[in-house]
Amino acid sequence: MNSFKIYGWDKKAKTSLRNIKVGDVFCFALGEQKYGVGRIMTRNSLGHVAEIFNQVLNSPMVSSISFDRLGDPIILDPYSLFDRKAEGDWRVVAHQENYSxxxxxxxxxxxxxxxxxxxxxxxxxxxxxxxxxxxxxxxxPMGDEEVREHFKL
Structure with missing residues (x-):
């Protein structure tokens, strides 16, 4: 059984690139108090492969992953999204231990x-x-706008 650590939206506005881990669950602002949610699957030479879920949340709180995947996994540009915060508002809000x-x-x-x-x-x-x-x-790798466009969010 996978344990689930909840950090919350306000714990860290930024996550440095070296601290992004497989199993990290993240939320990203869609505007008008709506948030997308996803999970880091693997690290690769271009960034991190992530799955985006088909759930739009009213608040960036995740207590478990019981969502279905929206489309295929994508490659994220974690440096721009999580570390530098150069585009969008993406934050790691939880971590799923032993996710593989x-x-x-x-x-x-x-x-x-x-x-x-x-x-x-x-x-x-x-x-x-x-x-x-x-x-x-x-x-x-995709940034905020490419992810929104790709998944029509």
């Missing part, structure tokens, strides 16, 4: 051009892509 994403997670990101296209999983493992890479999300 499934090794069978099917999501792949794509990068490269022409006949040198690579697929990258959430653990940063690369494989060559023999077909068109258009069906995969780009291997690129």
């Amino acid at each position: 994403p499934s090794a069978e997670e099917p999501v792949r990101f794509v990068y490269g051009v022409a006949d040198n296209v690579k697929l990258v999983d959430i653990f940063d493992n690369e494989t060559s892509c023999s077909g068109e890479g258009r069906d995969y999300p780009l291997y690129s």
Whole structure:
């Protein structure tokens, strides 16, 4: 059983990049007292892979993760979002101890051009892509606006 540590919205306005951990649960302001919620799944060479949940909260309080995932995981730019606070208002509000994403997670990101296209999983493992890479999300970190646009929040 996973234990759940609750920090709350006001505990820390910023979280330094080195202190962001797998299992961190975060909220992000959507405006008009509405908040999105997500969880850090893994760290990779571009930032952190996160899942965004389909729940919009009226306050940035999370006492457990009993939400469904909204779409596929994405790569966040944690330096801009959590550390520098350069865009949006994103804060770590809780931590799910012993959280570990499934090794069978099917999501792949794509990068490269022409006949040198690579697929990258959430653990940063690369494989060559023999077909068109258009069906995969780009291997690129997202900021506040890109996340909102991607999930239509």
